[in-house]
Amino acid sequence: MKLTTFAETxxxxxxxxxxxxxxxxxxxxxISRFGxxxxxxxxxxxxxxxxxxxxxxxxxxxxxxxxTFNLSYPVVTSLLSGIDVLRVQDPGAFEWAxxxxxxxxxxxxxxxxxNLPALQGWIDHAQGRMDRIVLSxxxxxxxxxxxxQKLTVPCELLGLGRILLFYTPRALISPLAPEKLKVNxxxxxxxxxxxxxxxxxxILENRHGTFMFHIKEFCLLEYARDLAALGLGFFRIDLRFGxxxxxxxxxxxxxxxxxxxxxxxxxxxxxxFMRGFYLVNKTDVLFPKLKNHRLQKxxxxxxxxxxxxxxxxxxxxxxxxxxxxxxxxxxxxxHPKGEEFDIMIHSLKNLSLEEVTEIPVDQMAIxxxxxxxxxxxxxxxx
Amino acid sequence: xxxxxxxxxxxxxxGSLDKLKVAVLYGANAVYVGGQKFGLRTAADxxxxxxxxxxxxxxxxxGTQVYVVLNSFLHDxxxxxxxxxxxxxxDIKVDAVIVSDLGVVKTVREHSSIPVHISTQASTLNLSAxxxxxxxxxxxxxxxxxxxxxxxxxxxxxxxxxxxxFVHGSMCMAFSGHxxxxxxxxxxxxxxxxxxxxxxxxxxxxxxxxxxxxxxxYFMSSKDLEGLRVLPEFISSGIDSLKIEGRMKSHLxxxxxxxxxxxxxxxxxxxxxxxxxxxLRWEIELSxxxxxxxTEASLVNPAGADSIFNERENxxxxxxxxxxxxxxxxxxxxxxxxxxxxxxxxxxxxxxxxGANISLSANEIMDIGMKPVLRTRxxxxxxxxxxxxxxxxxxxxxQSGVR
Numbered sequence: 001m002k003l004t005t006f007a008e009t010x011x012x013x014x015x016x017x018x019x020x021x022x023x024x025x026x027x028x029x030x031i032s033r034f035g036x037x038x039x040x041x042x043x044x045x046x047x048x049x050x051x052x053x054x055x056x057x058x059x060x061x062x063x064x065x066x067x068t069f070n071l072s073y074p075v076v077t078s079l080l081s082g083i084d085v086l087r088v089q090d091p092g093a094f095e096w097a098x099x100x101x102x103x104x105x106x107x108x109x110x111x112x113x114x115n116l117p118a119l120q121g122w123i124d125h126a127q128g129r130m131d132r133i134v135l136s137x138x139x140x141x142x143x144x145x146x147x148x149q150k151l152t153v154p155c156e157l158l159g160l161g162r163i164l165l166f167y168t169p170r171a172l173i174s175p176l177a178p179e180k181l182k183v184n185x186x187x188x189x190x191x192x193x194x195x196x197x198x199x200x201x202x203i204l205e206n207r208h209g210t211f212m213f214h215i216k217e218f219c220l221l222e223y224a225r226d227l228a229a230l231g232l233g234f235f236r237i238d239l240r241f242g243x244x245x246x247x248x249x250x251x252x253x254x255x256x257x258x259x260x261x262x263x264x265x266x267x268x269x270x271x272x273f274m275r276g277f278y279l280v281n282k283t284d285v286l287f288p289k290l291k292n293h294r295l296q297k298x299x300x301x302x303x304x305x306x307x308x309x310x311x312x313x314x315x316x317x318x319x320x321x322x323x324x325x326x327x328x329x330x331x332x333x334x335h336p337k338g339e340e341f342d343i344m345i346h347s348l349k350n351l352s353l354e355e356v357t358e359i360p361v362d363q364m365a366i367x368x369x370x371x372x373x374x375x376x377x378x379x380x381x382x
Numbered sequence: 383x384x385x386x387x388x389x390x391x392x393x394x395x396x397g398s399l400d401k402l403k404v405a406v407l408y409g410a411n412a413v414y415v416g417g418q419k420f421g422l423r424t425a426a427d428x429x430x431x432x433x434x435x436x437x438x439x440x441x442x443x444x445g446t447q448v449y450v451v452l453n454s455f456l457h458d459x460x461x462x463x464x465x466x467x468x469x470x471x472x473d474i475k476v477d478a479v480i481v482s483d484l485g486v487v488k489t490v491r492e493h494s495s496i497p498v499h500i501s502t503q504a505s506t507l508n509l510s511a512x513x514x515x516x517x518x519x520x521x522x523x524x525x526x527x528x529x530x531x532x533x534x535x536x537x538x539x540x541x542x543x544x545x546x547x548f549v550h551g552s553m554c555m556a557f558s559g560h561x562x563x564x565x566x567x568x569x570x571x572x573x574x575x576x577x578x579x580x581x582x583x584x585x586x587x588x589x590x591x592x593x594x595x596x597x598x599x600y601f602m603s604s605k606d607l608e609g610l611r612v613l614p615e616f617i618s619s620g621i622d623s624l625k626i627e628g629r630m631k632s633h634l635x636x637x638x639x640x641x642x643x644x645x646x647x648x649x650x651x652x653x654x655x656x657x658x659x660x661x662l663r664w665e666i667e668l669s670x671x672x673x674x675x676x677t678e679a680s681l682v683n684p685a686g687a688d689s690i691f692n693e694r695e696n697x698x699x700x701x702x703x704x705x706x707x708x709x710x711x712x713x714x715x716x717x718x719x720x721x722x723x724x725x726x727x728x729x730x731x732x733x734x735x736x737g738a739n740i741s742l743s744a745n746e747i748m749d750i751g752m753k754p755v756l757r758t759r760x761x762x763x764x765x766x767x768x769x770x771x772x773x774x775x776x777x778x779x780x781q782s783g784v785r
Binding site for chain 2: 113119164197201
């Protein structure tokens, strides 16, 4: 397993070389979400990286409307000579890069892409030019293990870095603090809500929009050895956002994990850590509770629902089954609390209170009141 | 009078079989629905298989198309259950599926020939991305809400693929499919139907070291999209389908949106313009439904600061739904299933399927057993005196706060 990371300065390149890295990711400010480099700075770092035998990965990870896309691809074109591998996230950037460049490609599949056919689909679409695929941090260990085995290109996973929760192209902070944007190219604030158990979400506004991050950083350093054993190709360290001075220490922990050193590191690091869903992803277990269980059984022998009940007088049932309701039908009525009532229909009327032999679908049937049955009870053929 | 040669489809939300019928009867050209799995509205009623059969039949009998959402980002274990459902959808002849995940696209194409529409969840924002999805087998792109109509029109021409755009409804502030706040803060996968709407929360923003700099704002909450005045641009740009957001919203919402937008486009189809005396009425109708402040968002220019809804969520609109007409005949009267209580003497409006609505005073209210009622109760049936023009499935509304 190799390490990969971002470089924003010549110092970052030197640290990468010292730590034995074989590559570096560069972000140009116009095409990378958090990139800070001008074109001149990009080429300065790219040239130096190549002198240090570091492969240069150019990151083009912004999402682009058509107008933004038309401004972005010329920037990419102008940088190509300084890029060994192009890393993209917008499917449009991916398609453009396949068609308009000869570069090896890395696809950031961190958003969604939680199944093998999707991931292999992206790889196949690159027609042999996919250099690497970047996996989602929402995947659990077992799934990652399977993907590493089955996908036909190396996989990359975030090892340490911020968790991006939210990305919009809209400027959300500067309207509240217009004076700040004039001074800086980006605005950083912390957001807290009484409706969330978490306090102090880092929020960043820059030229590409507004980004919100988790209060904790994603950290799999203690699983680095495990991931290496699984065959993970690349372990990404993202220390942008003011954590660059931890670079050497993190690289060392990634390559040679040692529990005591990790504890020391955690004590010093300004942010708490979380491992996300690495052990298990149960983000769908709450879904059954979101459902209205009363509404679950509406197929097969379902007749309809009681919409009106008058004690001693009548029940009004909205017929929902295309078979309709006949005066000879036997019914089971299920009270919302679960109690069941089996009945024979002695009288069947329509809404004009006329005795009829049948009520068709989408019309109301009036039958005599049944003790214990109330509105919202469900009716079934017996 | 110049008849228009091209008019976009109005695509309405149908969170349940009843809402599907409402949307169809109020003029939608197509509806989108969810099954019990694979969609993004887990808490919606959604459709059982039998209801899907009934819904497709009901819609097709009236010339309305039915699209089924399969737009979750599915994990492998979810995907394993998909082929059987896809074959079922093919058997009942749904008109398209709406998909955001490449694995789902491949599965649908492997097991059926149902047309595939790429969901807005995929955030398709540019021509190059549209071309990619077309190569993957998509026949339509529901483009991201960050796109202008002009940009979308360009994609439509250059990629030669159908384009669908949102014309009305609530909006994600984030790029769709790129928000995982619920996943990491509440343990609910927002891209599999568990969105907790954290973007609608009020946040205290610490602007710097000075604690006095804290500001409180609903800074991540978007105003609602309203594109009635942009219809000419949609048409001139050749946008194929105009989508109304809101499978979780009320019957009244489904009815009002379907009616207003289909009436406006019908007028355009007949006249070749929107210079209708009814235009103001359509705008008033849209304002009567519960909504956040409206914005045109990015339909014309990129959404700016004025697209942020910096207010507490407020469910009150000008009008609310009083009930649904179950039956209307001279013998039975107007039988209404009451959803929200109203009193004898209240002013009501019946939302007709087309044209001007019917006003009536609830002066005589009777229960089903023909006993007088002074104040109705939710989840009961009542009778009002018959009025011509009132039909089953029409909705009854009352002015909020006037009780």
